[in-house]
Amino acid sequence: MIVYLVIPKYMLLKKFLLCLLILCTINIQSQSKFQFLKGSKKQVVKFELFNNLIVFPLEVNGVKLSFILDTGVNKTILFNLNKTDSLTLNNTKKVFIRGLGVGDPVEAILSRNNNFRVNNILGTSQDIYVVVDDTFKLSSKMGVTIHGVIGYDLLKDVIVKINYSSKKLYFYKPEKYKEPKCRSCEKLDLEFYRNKPYINVSIKIDSAGNNIPVKMLIDSGGSDALWLFEGSKKEIKVPEKFFVDILGEGLSGTIYGKRSRVPKLEIGKYVIEEPTVSFLDSATTINARSFKKRDGSIGGNILKRFKVWIDYPNKKVILKKNGSLKRGFYYNMSGLQIIYNGEELVKEQKNSMKHNGYSRKEDSKPGHIVSFVTSYSYKFKPSYKVNKIVKDSPAEKAGIIEGDIIKQLNGKEAHEYSLNEIANLFQTKPNKRIRIVVERGIFKLKYEFRLEQKI
Structure with missing residues (x-):
């Protein structure tokens, strides 16, 4: 049997790229459950933070893989298996998934009755959707291997604190x-729609206007600060100062939108000044708007400023600010993806030694010795x-x-950077000079520009 499955999003929104995988049309009920072993x-699990996204180890049928912890998804999805990866999948059948835009559906596999493990937490009878073709190419866009995303399937059975x-x-x-x-924490109620968590906050779009109450998806799988759906409320309009930017990649291609700033976001008693925000129109977000009350998303660039307790069983989220709450919000000011x-x-030069000095031997005269070994x-x-x-x-x-190949950045060889470091370089400060050497065919070309703040 062939089943068609709609994925309205998985964009990896910047810092570099946002992909959000949301499965909307199939709601398969199973007896899957994560349980703590050995009493x-x-x-405690260590994670890596890439572009504000939480990447942690998850075992699937005994094979250790790297997954994003994503509160914005209600199904577990595997989209990057290399030829060298050896993973047995159980009880499979073909499905098709469709992404943002008008592209063709992408072939995938639904596999049931799998075992997941996080340290001594075991999840049995788990469903997983496997994208046959690595359409997202998320690993290349993050510079680190990412195999998939997991959200509700794990979080429904545990309470997690993210530090x-x-x-x-x-x-x-x-x-x-x-x-x-x-006493300094803020506790908020969670509302669930299709197993995804929402909170009520307020936002100020115009410095002269009033605060607007909005319902936002808590989206740890989104690396940007805020998404707002243009027109979800009559007061939600794009500010006069904005620019069209690359917001991410969907199954059907590149997603563009309007990037701007708003005066403030209020989450309970916490006031966040001048966060960046991306506005998406109704055509781009038609599937994401299936929940009519939703106005947008709060992503990793906000969440990382707190310790976050996510409590699905009791429908609560608790926030406690950390030292980065008042830091500014930056974005890629180069225009390069x-x-x-x-x-x-x-x-690489392995060993180089140069010695200048005088040496005296019993049977020789003083002399000036120069030694150079390479x-x-x-x-x-x-x-x-x-890429874009x-x-x-x-x-x-x-x-x-x-298509230009990056060879040098500000006098440093490109391979000495991580992709994360390159992203940070483009978000440092306005007017910063960037010197870049690229390879185009047989030619090496030098360019120079300055980072430009448009909002």
């Missing part, structure tokens, strides 16, 4: 969990290329084009 009531500062996840057994006693381009063989090694290093470029951006005006 444990708490598990973004220490990069640790604390999973608690609900029956043994004690809610933190914290850089992705991982595989590895290249690089010649050897080289060849190593595979990461390569990066320009924003129209009228500083980089485009300088002459850089899609």
Whole structure:
């Protein structure tokens, strides 16, 4: 049997790229459950933070993989299996998934009765959707291997504290969990729609206007600060100052939208000044708007400013500010979307020694000795290329084009950067000079531009 499945989003929104996978049309009920083993009531798991996204180890049928912890998805999805990955999938059947835009459906596999494991937390009888073709190419866009995303399937059976500062996840057994006693914390009720969590907050669109109450998806799988759906309320309008930017990649191609700032966001007693916000029109978000009360999303660039307790069993979320709450909100001011381009063989100087001085031997006269020894090694290093470029951006005006291979950035070899570091470089401060050397065919070309703040 062939089943058609709609995925309205999985965009990896910037810092670099936002992909949001939401499965809307199939609601399969199963007896799947995560349980704590060996009498444990708490598990601590280290994670990596890439572009504000939480990447942690998850075992699928005994194979350790890297997953994004994404409160914005209600099904577990695997979309990056290499030929070298050996993973047995149980009870499979073909499905098709459809993404944002008008592209063709993408073939996938629905596999049932799988075992997941996070340390001593075991999930049995788990469903997983496997994208046959790695359409997202998320790993190349993040510069690190990402196999999939998981959200509700895990979070419905545990309570998790996310400490973004220490990069640790604390999973608690609900029956043994004690809610933190914290006067400085903010506790908010969660409302669920299709197994995704929403909270009520307020936002100020215009400095001269009033606060607008909005219902927002808590989306740890979105790396941007805020999404707003243009026109979801009559007061939600794009500010006068905005620019068209690359917001992410969907199954059907690149997603563009209007990037701007709003004066403030209020989450309970916490006031967040001048966050960046991306406005998406009704055509782009037609599937995401199936929940008529929804006005947008709160993503990782907001959440990382707190310790976050996510309590699905009791329908609560608790926030406690950390030291980054008052930091500014930045975005890619270059106009370049850089992705991982595989590895290249690089010649490196292995050992170089130069010595100047006088040496005396018993049977020789004093003399000036110069010794110079050099050897080289060849190593595979990461390569990066320009995947997309924003129209009228500083980089485009300088002459850089899609497909250019990045060789140097500000005098440093490109392979000495991680993709995360390159993203941070483009978000440092307005007017910062960027010197870049690219390879285009047989030519090496030098360009220079300055980061430009448009909002």
